Structure formats: C-alpha cells, structure tokens
Amino acid sequence: MRVLKIVAIVAATGAATGASVSALGASLTSVGVLDPANPNSVIRALSSDGSYAAGTSKVAADLSVPAVWSLSDGLVALPNPSGKSSLAHGVAVGIGSNAGNIIISGLHEGNTVSRYYKAPLGNLAGGTWADSATAGGFSTSDIRGGTSNVLRNQIDGDGRWYLAGRKASDSRGVRLRGDPFIGWDTTNMTAESVSGYGVIVGRNSSGFSPSKASWRSPQGDDGEVPGSGDDFRTDGFGISPSFGKSTTASFDVQWICGQDQSAAGPNMQAFRWNRGDATLTVLGMLPGATSSVAYTVADNGVSAGRSHFGNASPTYEMATVWDTSGTWDTSGTAQSVQALLTAAGVDTSSWTNLVRVYAVSDDGTVLAGQGIWAADGSTRGFVAVIPEPATLTLLALGAFALLRRRS
Numbered sequence: 001m002r003v004l005k006i007v008a009i010v011a012a013t014g015a016a017t018g019a020s021v022s023a024l025g026a027s028l029t030s031v032g033v034l035d036p037a038n039p040n041s042v043i044r045a046l047s048s049d050g051s052y053a054a055g056t057s058k059v060a061a062d063l064s065v066p067a068v069w070s071l072s073d074g075l076v077a078l079p080n081p082s083g084k085s086s087l088a089h090g091v092a093v094g095i096g097s098n099a100g101n102i103i104i105s106g107l108h109e110g111n112t113v114s115r116y117y118k119a120p121l122g123n124l125a126g127g128t129w130a131d132s133a134t135a136g137g138f139s140t141s142d143i144r145g146g147t148s149n150v151l152r153n154q155i156d157g158d159g160r161w162y163l164a165g166r167k168a169s170d171s172r173g174v175r176l177r178g179d180p181f182i183g184w185d186t187t188n189m190t191a192e193s194v195s196g197y198g199v200i201v202g203r204n205s206s207g208f209s210p211s212k213a214s215w216r217s218p219q220g221d222d223g224e225v226p227g228s229g230d231d232f233r234t235d236g237f238g239i240s241p242s243f244g245k246s247t248t249a250s251f252d253v254q255w256i257c258g259q260d261q262s263a264a265g266p267n268m269q270a271f272r273w274n275r276g277d278a279t280l281t282v283l284g285m286l287p288g289a290t291s292s293v294a295y296t297v298a299d300n301g302v303s304a305g306r307s308h309f310g311n312a313s314p315t316y317e318m319a320t321v322w323d324t325s326g327t328w329d330t331s332g333t334a335q336s337v338q339a340l341l342t343a344a345g346v347d348t349s350s351w352t353n354l355v356r357v358y359a360v361s362d363d364g365t366v367l368a369g370q371g372i373w374a375a376d377g378s379t380r381g382f383v384a385v386i387p388e389p390a391t392l393t394l395l396a397l398g399a400f401a402l403l404r405r406r407s
Contacts, residue, residue, distance in 0.1 A: 018047070018051035018052045018070030018071060018072055018073070018093070018121075019051060019070070019071040019072055020049050020050065020051050021050050021051065021071060021366055021383055021385055022049070022050060022361070022363075022365050022366055022385055024385050025385060026341060026344040026345065026346050026385055026386070027341075027346060027384065027385045028338075028341050028346050028347075028348055028351070028354075028382060028383075028384045029071075029382060029383045029384070030350070030373065030380050030381070030382055031043060031053060031055075031069040031074075031075050031380065031381040031382065031383060032069075032074060032075045032380070033057050033058070033075070033378070033380060034057040034058065034059050034065070034067060034075060034077050035057070035058055035059050035060065038058040038059070038060060038061050039058070039373070039376060039378035039380065040057060040058040040064070040378055040379050040380070041055060041056065041057035041058075041067065041075065041370075041379070041380050041381040042055045042056055042057075042087070042358075042369070042370040042379060042381050043055040043069070043358060043359060043368040043369055043370065043381035043382065043383065044056070044087060044088065044089040044090075044147075044148040044149075044358045044359065045088065045089055045090045045091045045105075045148050045149050045150065045151070045358070045359050045368075046091065046149070046359040046360065046361055046366060046368050046383075047091050047092055047093050047361075048092070048093070048152075048153065048196075048241065048361065048362045049093075049361055049362065049363075049366075050361035050365070050366025050368070050383070050385075051070055051071075051093065052068060052069070052070050052091050052093060052102060053068070053069045053070070053091070053359070053368045053381065053383050054066070054067070054068050054069075054088035054089065054090065054091035054104050054106075055067055055069075055087060055088055055089075055381050056085075056086065056087035056088065057075060057077070057381075059077065062085075063084075063085055064085045064086065064087065065077050065078065065080040065085075065086055066078040066080065066086050066087055066088035066104070066106045066117075067088065068088060068091060068102065068104060068124050069381070069383070070124075073124055075381075076124045076125050077125065078104070078106075078117060078119075078124070078125060078127075079117075079125065079127070079128065079129060080108070081108070081129055082108040082109045082110075082113070084108065084109050084110045085110055085111060086106055086107060086108040086109075086110075086111065087106060087107050087111055088104050088105065088106045088117075089105055089106065089107060089146055089147070089148055089149075089150045089151075090104065090105035090106075090146070090148075090149060090150035090151025090152070090163065090164075090194075091103070091104050091105075091151065092104075092151055092152055092153045092161055093121070093153075094118075094121075094153075094159060094161075095153050095157065095159055096157060096158040096159030096160075097158055097159030097179065098118075098159040098161070098179065099159070100120060100121055101118050101119065101120060101121065102118070102119055102120075102121055102124060102127075103116065103117065103118050103151060103153075103161055103178070104116065104117040104118075104119075104127075104151065105117075105132070105146070105150045105151035105163050106129065107144060107145075107146070108129070109141070112144050112168075113131070113141045113143075113144055114131075114132040114133065114143040114144050114145070114146070114163070114165045115129040115130060115131055115132055116129070116130055116132050116135070116151065116163060116178065117129045117130075132163055132165060132176060133167075135176060135178070135181040136174065136176040136181050136182070136183030137181070137183050138167060138174075138183060139169065141168075142167050142168050142169050143165040143166065143167060143168070143174060143176075144165060144166065144168050145165045145166040145190065145191060145192075146164050146165050146166075146191060146192060146193065147192040147193060147237055147295060147358070148192075148193060148237075148238075148295055148296060148358040148359055149193045149194070149238070149239075149296060149358075149359055150163060150164050150165065150192075150193055150194060151163045151164075151194070152194055152195065152196045152241060153196055154177065154196060154197075154198065155196035155197055155241065155242065155245070159179060160177050160178055160179050160180075161177070161178045161179070162175055162176065162177055162178070162194045162195075162196070162197075162198040163175065163176040163178060163194065164191040164192070164193055164194035164200045165191055166190055166191050166202075167185070171188075171190075172185050172186060172187055172188070172189070173186040173189040173190060173191035173200055173202055173216060174186065174191060174200075175191070175194060175198050175200050175216075175218065177198060177218075184198075184216075184218050186200070186216040186222070188204050189202050189203065189204050189214050189216060190202035190203055190235075191216075192235075192236060192237045192238075192258075193237065193238055193239050193296075194239065195239045195240065195241055195242065195243040195244050196241045196242065196244075197217070197218075197242070197243065197244025197245060198217065198218040198244065199215050199216065199217045199218075199221075199239060199243050199244040200215065200216050200239075201213070201214070201215045201236040201237070201238070201239040201243075201256055201258075202214060202215075202235070202236050203229075203233070203234065203235045203236055203258075204224070210229035210230070210232050210233055210234075211229050211232075211233045211234065211235075212224045212225065212228040212229035212234055213225040213228040213229070213234040213235060213236030213256060213258050213260075213271075213273075213280075214236060215236065215239065215243070215256065217244055219244070221244070221247050225256055225271075225273045225280050226273070226277070226278060226279045226280065227273075227278075227279030227280040228260060228271075228273075228280055230262060232261045232262065233260075233261045234258065234259070234260045234261065234271065234280070235258045235259050235260075235268075236256050236257075236258040237257060237258040237259065237293065237294065237295045237296070237305075238255075238256065238257040238258065238294060238295055238296040238297040238303065239255070239256050239257075239297065240253060240254060240255040240256075240297050240298060240299045240301075241253075241298075241299055241362045242254060242299045242362075243255065243256065243275070251274060251275045251276030252274075252276075252300075253299040253300070254274065254275035254276075255272060255273065255274055255275070255297045255298075255299075255301050255303070256272070256273045256297065257270065257271065257272045257273070257294035257295070257296065257297040257303045257305075258270070258271060258293065258294060258295075259271065259291075259292070259293040259294070260280065260282055262282075266291070266310075267290055267291045268291050268292070268293060269282050269283065269284065269285060269291065269292050269293075270282070270283040270284070270285065270292040270293050270294035270303070270305055270320070270322065270334075271283060271294065272294060272297060272301065272303045272322065274301060283303065283322045283333075283334060284333055284334050285307040285308075285320065285334050286307040286309075286318055286320055286334050286335075286336055288309060288311075289307035289308055289309050289310075289318070289334075290308055290309065290310035290311055291307070291308045291310060292305065292306065292307045292308065292320060292334065293305045293306060294322065295356070295357065295358050295359075296357060296358060296359050296360045297360065298360045298361065298362060298363060298364030299362050299363065299364070300363065300364045301364075302321065302322070302323060302360060302364030303321070303322045303360075304319070304320065304321040304322070304337070304357035304360050304367055304369075305319075305320055305356065305357055306318060306319055306320055306355060306356040306357065307320045307334060307336075316353065316355075317353075317355045317356060318336055318337075318338070318353055318354065318355065319336070319337040319338065319353075319354035319355055319356055319357045319367075319369055319371065320334050320335065320336060320337065320357070321334075321335050321337050321340065321357065321367065321386065322334055322335070323335070336354075337354050337357060337367060337384060337386065338351065338353060338354045338371075340386055341384060341386065349374065350373065350374055350375070351371045351372060351373060351374055351382070352371075352372040352373070352374045352377070353371060353372055354369070354370075354371040354382060354384075355369065355370050355371050355372060355379070356369040356370050357369040358370075364386075365385060365386060366383065366384070366385055366386075367383070367384045367385075367386055368381065368382065368383045368384070369381070369382060370382065
C-alpha cells in the first residue's frame with residue numbers, strides 16, 4: 001500500500017483550513033509539541049472527518065494548555081485565560097450559521113471548569129473561551145467533566161452544537177445546545193461524551209448498585225445498556241455520532257462503548273453495544289494484556305481505546321482497535337493499532353508504542369490519541385489513518401508480536 005508524505009499533501013492542497021488526513025492513506029503522524037524543552041502532547045477529540053484534532057500540550061514543566069492540530073496549521077496553542085493547566089476535549093468544524101468557524105470544548109482551572117471556544121478556521125488562535133455553565137443558565141463554572149469527543153455538531157442542524165458535561169454542584173449529567181443555548185439536566189449520571197443528536201453517555205452513579213452504562217436523550221428517550229452492571233460496574237465512555245437518529249430504525253449507526261467489570265476486582269474489559277442488540281458484547285484485549293477499555297466508537301461500530309499489560313514490569317498500555325466485520329483478522333478480536341499500521345507498510349519506528357486512542361472519525365478511518373516517542377520517551381499525540389479492513393492480512397499478527405518484543 002502506498003503511503004503519501006504529509007508535506008506533499010499540504011503542498012498540493014495549499015489549504016487554509018484543515019485538509020482531510022484520510023487522503024494520506026495508511027499513515028501515522030505525530031502532532032508535535034508546543035515546547036521542545038518540555039515535550040508532551042495528547043489528543044482527546046477529532047472533528048467528524050478527522051481533519052482537526054484537539055487536546056493539550058505543555059508550554060512549561062508544570063503547565064499544559066489547550067491545543068488544536070490540523071495538517072495545514074500543525075499544532076496551535078489556544079488561549080489559556082485561567083493561567084492553569086487546561087485541555088481541549090471536543091472539536092467541530094462549524095456548519096450552517098457557524099460555517100467558517102471552529103468550535104472547541106475544554107476544561108480549565110486545572111481541568112475542572114468547562115468552557116467552549118469559537119474561532120475562524122483561518123485564525124485558530126484568534127477566538128475566546130466562554131463559560132459553558134453560564135451559557136446554559138447554570139451557576140458560573142458549575143460544569144466540568146467529560147472524557148473525549150465532548151462537543152459535536154447537531155446533525156442536520158442549523159449550526160447548533162451539543163456539549164456534554166456534569167454539574168459540579170450536584171453531579172448531574174448535562175448537555176448544552178449552543179447558538180442559542182439550551183441546557184438539559186439529567187439525574188444521577190456521569191456524562192463522558194455526546195452524539196450529534198445530543199445524546200449523552202456515561203453511567204448511573206449515586207444510589208445505584210450495580211452501576212450501569214447509560215444514556216440520556218433530549219427527546220426523553222433514556223436508557224441503560226442491556227447486560228451492563230450485571231455483577232458490578234459498567235462505564236459508558238463513547239457514543240457514535242448518529243446515536244439518537246431513531247428509536248426504531250437505523251440501528252446500524254447507533255453504538256455505545258466503554259468498559260465492563262462483570263465481577264468485583266480490578267480487571268475491566270472493553271465492551272461495545274449496538275442499539276439493536278439484546279446485550280452488550282465484551283470485546284476482550286490484546287494477547288497477554290490484563291484489562292482493556294474502549295473510549296470511542298464510530299458510526300460503523302469501529303471502536304478503539306487501549307489494552308493494559310498489568311503483569312509486565314514495568315506495566316504499559318497499547319492502543320487497541322476493534323472492528324465490527326471481523327475482516328481485520330480471522331476472528332475480529334482486539335488488534336494493535338501500531339501492528340495494523342506496520343502490516344500496512346507504515347513506518348512506526350519513531351514510536352516506542354502507541355498507548356491510547358481517544359477519538360475516531362465518524363467513518364472509523366482516522367484514529368487519534370497518545371503514544372510514546374522513541375527518541376526521548378515523551379508522550380506525544382498522534383493521528384493515524386487506519387487501512388480499510390479488507391486490505392489487511394494476518395501479517396498484523398506478526399507485526400504485533402514484534403511490537404511486544406520491542407516494548
């Protein structure tokens with residue numbers, strides 16, 4: 001498979017806005033760092049087509065700031081009005097009345113206060129942050145939380161967008177609809193991410209045992225993932241962009257993922273659930289791993305996260321992806337992102353290992369997260385284009401074995 005050079009894409013497009021990384025074919029790109037003296041970056045969210053990635057990067061030994069990345073602009077530091085460590089964890093390219101803008105969600109004040117950001121696509125650092133809680137009619141700085149993909153455009157909307165979080169004052173999950181702002185309060189549930197239909201996912205919390213992966217909808221269609229919390233605890237982390245499209249049809253694009261702990265103990269396992277299924281599916285982990293979690297899921301069910309090798313010394317994690325068709329290998333089980341890229345001909349030698357995937361594009365082809373940079377051992381954000389499943393063979397198994405020896 002031919003791998004295109006990033007510089008060639010940028011030169012060919014001359015784009016003032018983010019070029020689609022999917023045009024690269026199979027590829028692995030470091031988003032870089034803002035301060036070479038303190039190298040560190042992480043990606044927490046992708047725009048729907050993967051053209052923009054949002055996260056954080058250090059600008060001093062004890063200070064990280066929100067950042068956004070694209071092929072054309074590279075890694076750009078966003079304003080950090082709190083003066084404390086902050087991160088970006090949601091990103092959308094504006095549509096409708098917001099066309100020409102980028103909208104980003106973030107956590108400020110030491111990653112505790114939720115704010116949203118809007119800037120022109122041609123001037124990514126030229127926007128300002130506003131308090132999410134105030135916009136939704138709550139007390140100032142009362143919203144926080146969310147893991148990744150916390151902000152998404154309203155599907156088929158007029159430029160509005162959804163933002164997920166939770167109220168600090170009473171731990172209630174909340175979604176906000178932006179431009180104009182409307183807030184919905186939901187009871188006893190964390191809120192980790194949001195779909196393009198405003199459905200938030202998390203788990204029911206205080207007063208519930210066992211805890212179950214749950215979702216809350218602005219249309220009142222609330223539910224719990226079947227089979228979750230059967231014995232102990234299940235957390236919902238990721239929700240597909242099209243979840244909420246219908247309650248009776250279009251189940252093929254409606255997914256939730258996370259981690260399931262079927263019995264008391266430390267070993268969580270990644271799960272995925274399709275809205276048409278009677279129960280969730282435990283996805284397993286990479287060979288030799290002791291636990292796993294799926295942080296994100298695409299409209300086609302492609303899920304990604306990490307596997308944890310808790311019996312190793314030292315322990316480590318590896319970015320993991322789970323297909324839905326089973327065509328990435330003969331069984332459709334957990335696959336190492338790095339091994340798949342290596343099998344597709346991508347040079348991954350600059351990385352000791354890819355650690356976690358936090359975000360996936362709507363179509364499941366672009367993955368983003370964090371890895372360990374081989375040259376200095378620092379944590380760096382990455383954006384990867386994973387090959388079409390049909391193009392891969394069992395070479396991935398051999399590549400994974402090589403990666404484990406290298407780790």
